[in-house]
Amino acid sequence: MPDIKKILVTGAVGQIGSELTLALREKYGADNVVAMWRKTEPSEVLKESGPLVKGDVVDANAFAGVCDEYDIDTVVHMAAILSATGEQNPMLCWDVNMNGTINVLEVAREREMTQVLIPSSIAAFGPETPRVNTPQETVLKPRTMYGITKVAGELVSDYYFYKYGLDVRGLRYPGIISAETLPGGGTTDYAVEIYYKAVEEGKYNCFVREDTVLPMMYMPDCLKATMDLMEADVAKLKHHSDFNVGSMSFSAGELAAAIKKHIPEFECTYEPDFRQAIADSWPQSIDDGAAREEWGWAPAYDLDSMTKDMLEKLEARHKEGKLYG
Numbered sequence: 081m082p083d084i085k086k087i088l089v090t091g092a093v094g095q096i097g098s099e100l101t102l103a104l105r106e107k108y109g110a111d112n113v114v115a116m117w118r119k120t121e122p123s124e125v126l127k128e129s130g131p132l133v134k135g136d137v138v139d140a141n142a143f144a145g146v147c148d149e150y151d152i153d154t155v156v157h158m159a160a161i162l163s164a165t166g167e168q169n170p171m172l173c174w175d176v177n178m179n180g181t182i183n184v185l186e187v188a189r190e191r192e193m194t195q196v197l198i199p200s201s202i203a204a205f206g207p208e209t210p211r212v213n214t215p216q217e218t219v220l221k222p223r224t225m226y227g228i229t230k231v232a233g234e235l236v237s238d239y240y241f242y243k244y245g246l247d248v249r250g251l252r253y254p255g256i257i258s259a260e261t262l263p264g265g266g267t268t269d270y271a272v273e274i275y276y277k278a279v280e281e282g283k284y285n286c287f288v289r290e291d292t293v294l295p296m297m298y299m300p301d302c303l304k305a306t307m308d309l310m311e312a313d314v315a316k317l318k319h320h321s322d323f324n325v326g327s328m329s330f331s332a333g334e335l336a337a338a339i340k341k342h343i344p345e346f347e348c349t350y351e352p353d354f355r356q357a358i359a360d361s362w363p364q365s366i367d368d369g370a371a372r373e374e375w376g377w378a379p380a381y382d383l384d385s386m387t388k389d390m391l392e393k394l395e396a397r398h399k400e401g402k403l404y405g
């Protein structure tokens with residue numbers, strides 16, 4: 081098993097980073113997981129539960145300095161510009177995602193780090209990819225800048241593995257649904273916003289069509305997938321930076337119907353915007369046989385169990401007047 085001792089999480093204030101940092105602190109010891117953030121102020125719980133550093137992964141020297149200061153042997157690189165923001169500002173997306181990734185890999189290579197985790201996404205696929213049960217090995221011709229940076233990230237990560245022996249791992253996240261930190265700038269954000277608005281206002285105006293089907297995953301499964309992959313025996317891995325991970329797939333209409341079972345008065349309307357074209361270029365469901373075989377991936381939640389849990393959490397917070405934290 082990998083000898084992970086001191087982890088740096090970039091993008092630690094983001095939707096996944098914020099919860100992953102806490103889960104990693106629980107597992108590896110609070111002092112051994114450093115949360116790196118750039119723009120958004122970290123929450124009290126992130127601040128109080130372990131070390132925190134302000135930094136920008138695009139600045140290679142500063143990033144190397146942080147790794148040296150904290151004696152980092154593992155980087156979990158969550159900082160990225162997502163699909164929707166990436167289409168509004170492609171150059172920013174290229175800069176943050178490409179330069180951030182190569183800086184992480186170079187700093188890790190120079191320091192002979194134990195492991196680097198760089199997530200990919202279903203955005204690595206494009207309209208020419210089979211959309212149902214998308215295979216592990218298939219066409220990677222995305223039409224978004226975010227997707228292009230994710231394909232390049234997978235390829236360059238595997239390059240570092242084969243050329244330098246750096247243990248780089250990655251998984252293609254579907255849309256991630258969670259109740260703690262709101263996502264920002266993604267196409268799948270509607271699947272989180274809908275829960276908040278259902279609880280807050282009893283209605284939601286969805287920015288994709290009712291029949292839009294995408295693969296999704298609940299945060300507890302996302303944390304489990306990420307941490308299980310980090311702990312997997314490298315000798316058993318045939319893939320490294322590009323694992324498909326599936327969990328559930330549903331249309332926006334089916335999601336609204338699942339919420340309606342708990343909040344009968346909930347009304348969802350649909351007003352597709354530029355994000356519809358992005359969603360239409362992505363898979364509807366994922367074949368994750370390689371992840372299941374090589375490191376035992378198995379999700380726990382489905383649409384109904386996730387919806388019950390999401391609504392319980394958000395309703396409890398709403399009652400306390402703290403829906404948004």
Ligand code: AKB
Nearest residue numbers: 162163201266267268
């Ligand atoms: C996005 O919508 O951009 C992300 C993703 C699927 O990678 N959530």
